[in-house]
Amino acid sequence: MLSSVLLPLLLCVQALSSDCPENCSCPSPNSVFCFTRRSSTVPPVPPRTEELYIFSNGISTLSAEDFQHLRQLQMLDLSQNQLTELPDGAFEMLLKLKNLDLSSNQISHISKGSFSGLVQLERLYLYGNKIQIIQMGAFESLQNLLELKLHENLLTSLPALSFPRLLLLDLSYNNIPTLGPSELQIPHIEALKVTSLGLTSLDTNLIASLKNLHYLDISMNQLVEVPPALRQDSLRGLIRLSLAGNPLRELKVEDFHKLNGLQELDLSGLNLQSIPQGLLDNFPRLVHLTAAENPFNCLCPLAWFSVWLKEKALTLRRPEETRCHFPLVNAGKMLSELEYKDFGCLHTSTVVARAFSQSTLVGHITTYPDTTHTNATSSPSLEVSNPSSIAPSLSPQTSDLHQCPGPCQNGGRCQVDPLGQRGCQCPPGTAGLYCETREDPLKSWSTDVPVVVPISSRHVTATSILLDLHHFIQTQPHIRGIRLTYRNLSGPDHRPIILRVPASYPEYTLRGLRPNCTYSVCASPLVEKVQRWNSSGEMVSCTEARTAGAPLSPQEPRFTTPGPQSGSLEPALAALALLLGLAVLTGTVVCVRRRRTKPGLELEGGPCEAASPDPHTPEQATGPHTKPDSDSVPGTPHNQSLNSSDGRTLPLK
Known part of the structure; x- marks a missing residue:
């Protein structure tokens, strides 16, 4: 009895396994997975197949014969193959197909007949290809499409895309600088991703037509201000918004008044130095906030943000990348870990x-x-x-x-x-954030332009000056470098020396300077729009610093004030003074004796001549010398000699 039941089952399993293509697996009667197969063509699969996964197989060509018998197919995954084109009518027999994945191939264009016959298709993935051209009418048969992903291609323009039921459209990472309602007729769209298209503005009429939009990603474009299109009433239902990676530099509270339903907001990489107080109060439902990669000035105007983060039950994403850039006392600290007192508020x-x-x-x-x-x-x-x-x-x-x-x-x-x-x-x-620069009355600065924060010197030695360039860099939009010009005002040579410093150097040390001299140092940005000008039309920010005196060299005498242990030097100094006194007295006696001569005789040699180094008698000396006797009384002549007119040496009695 048992054998009669098992035998049909075994025969059925054998039949199923025999229908499964070689090097593929069939986990269910209607599913085929070919992930280890290597072939340039589509494998033969059973007609009952509803799900066919043949990704990363090396397939390079398609034809209508490959799918003509697959009338039940609903899912087709051809991703990560080597397809370069889609022949017209290749999928026209797949009348029940709902999902088609052609991502990560080498497709360069989409023709008008590439997707003919796919009347039930709901999801079409074409991202990661090399698509440059989409012919007009290429998607006209896809009236039931819900998702279309075209990101990471080479598109520079779009035909009119009309999808009455489309809910998600991703055009990111192409080069389409303008988008308007004529290109996108998608009235029911819920998620629109246009990252890194080169957009400089957002079309107001396009956004006004998207009354069902819940997710908008306009990150990594060239927006210099928050688009006025975000003030549309049509965006009251917006839940997720990403402005990341745009050179905005400033946010205004009024730009977000209509977005009170927002739950996720990405403000990362906007070059923000602060967030205006009250801006985030527009979002009572906010759950996730990202503000990473911004050079925040953690001063008192931003202190409210730290308190607000702690009071609100929300998640600050990427907190380790949300740090202070200025001032130095807070530089590098995580914004979420600062207390109110750390912002320097009174x-x-x-x-x-x-x-x-x-x-x-x-x-x-x-x-x-x-x-x-x-x-x-x-x-x-x-x-x-x-x-x-x-x-x-x-x-x-x-x-x-x-x-x-x-x-x-x-x-x-x-x-x-x-x-x-x-x-x-x-x-x-004086001028500057900390009054650190003295203004030069001889320089004719213009008064109708903003004044930049000047540079200052932080540490000065005998041969170097450490410059603080933090404030100067922060006031310059997109600064590429700094031109430093310095000159010695104390010497005869006032010729300037010019250096070029990268903008990534918040501090820079001038070395090889002369001691005890006053130096004038000026900074100006390289190829930037100026904010403060001198008479020559160049923005300049200057400071002055005086180097310290040169230290004593090892050969120069050093005088040290006696300390608690210097008392032992006093006897030595006294003895030295005594010896000097005796030497002076001896020299005086010798001079007096040499000048005492007999009448008619004349002493040779100059006054105070040195005694002979030879201890022998005067007759053996080569010249007139005086040698005092240790036993003689001071002032008494003893053993002196004179030269007579005939050259003989005469002893003095």
Whole structure:
């Protein structure tokens, strides 16, 4: 009885296995997987097959005969083969086909008859090919298409794509700089991906026609501002938006007012230095935020962002790439790990000043821990013509305040404006974020253009000057390099020396300088739009620094102030002074004796001549010498000799 049941089953399995193509597998009666087969043609498969996977087989040609008997086929995967073209009518017998994957081949063009007969097709994948041309009407039979992927091809233009039911369209990584409603007639589209097409704007009429759009990816294009098309009412249902990789540099709150349904937002790689407060309040449903690869200035205007991240129940994606670029105290730190106090904000209580003695501006008076005076504050954009006229009329409150990031220089004061923002109040004749540059009154700067943040010197030695170029680089859009010009103002040679420094160097050290000299150093961007100009039409930012005196060389005498252990030198110095005194006294006695001569005799030789090195008698000497006797009384002549007129040596008695 058992054998009568098993035998038909075994025969059935054998029949199925015999229908499966060689080097393929058939996990079910209607599925065929050919993933190890190597052939340039399509293998013969059973007519009942509904799913055929022949990817990465080396297939280079197709014909209508390959599929004419596969009337039940619904899924066909021909990806990762060597196809260079799609013959007209190759798929026209596949009336039930719903999914066709032709990705990662070498197809160069799509003709009008490439997809004829595919009236039930819902998904068509053509990405990763070399398609340059799509003929008009190539997709006209695909009226039921739901997904079309054409990304990573060589397209420079599109025919009119009319898909009444299309839900997803991916055109990314082609070169199509303009897209309008005439090219895309896709009224029910839900996901539109146009990454890296070279777009400089987004067509407002196109976006207005997409009333069902949920996902929009316009990343890696050439958008210099948030497209006004995003202010359309049609985008109230938008859930995902990617602006990543565009040179925006600035965001405005009003650009996102209509996007209150947004749940995912990608702002990475926009060259943002800050995010305006209140911008993210437009998105009450936001769940995922990406802000990586931006050179954030982690100063007080961005402090709200750190607090907002901690208060909101959302995910900051790529937090390890979301870091501070400036100031130096925060450079390289992850933005999500900073506290409010780390941004240098003065958030403690302040007292309202009565008034400036010569100004109507009302500000705050705040005391810093390291100062004993009060500072009246004003808006950072205002300058007080006479800093000494600021009247500290109220006593300050002592509190734990945070200093400005970096000390104010050249008499500048760290102050707080009425909005709570801190900055340096620069006296006349100085400029810069920290008042670090003294303006040269002899230079005729233009006043109708913005002033850039100047360079400054951070460390000076006898032969080098370390320059801080952080602020200068940040104020220059897309700066390619810096031209440094420096000259010695203390010497006779004032000829400038010019260097070219890459923009990736936030600090640079000038070496080989002369000690105890004043140097003028100026910086200007290379091939950039200028913001501050001199009379020659070139943007310049300058600073001055004086090198230290040269250190003493080993041969030069060094004088050291006696320390606690220098008392042992006093006896030696006293003995040395005594010996010097005795030498002077001896020399005086010798000179006196030499000058005492008899009348009529004349001493030879000059005064204070040295004694003979030979200890023998005067007769053996080669010239007149004086040798004092150790037993003689000072002032008494003893054993002296004179030369007579005839040349004989006469002893003196």
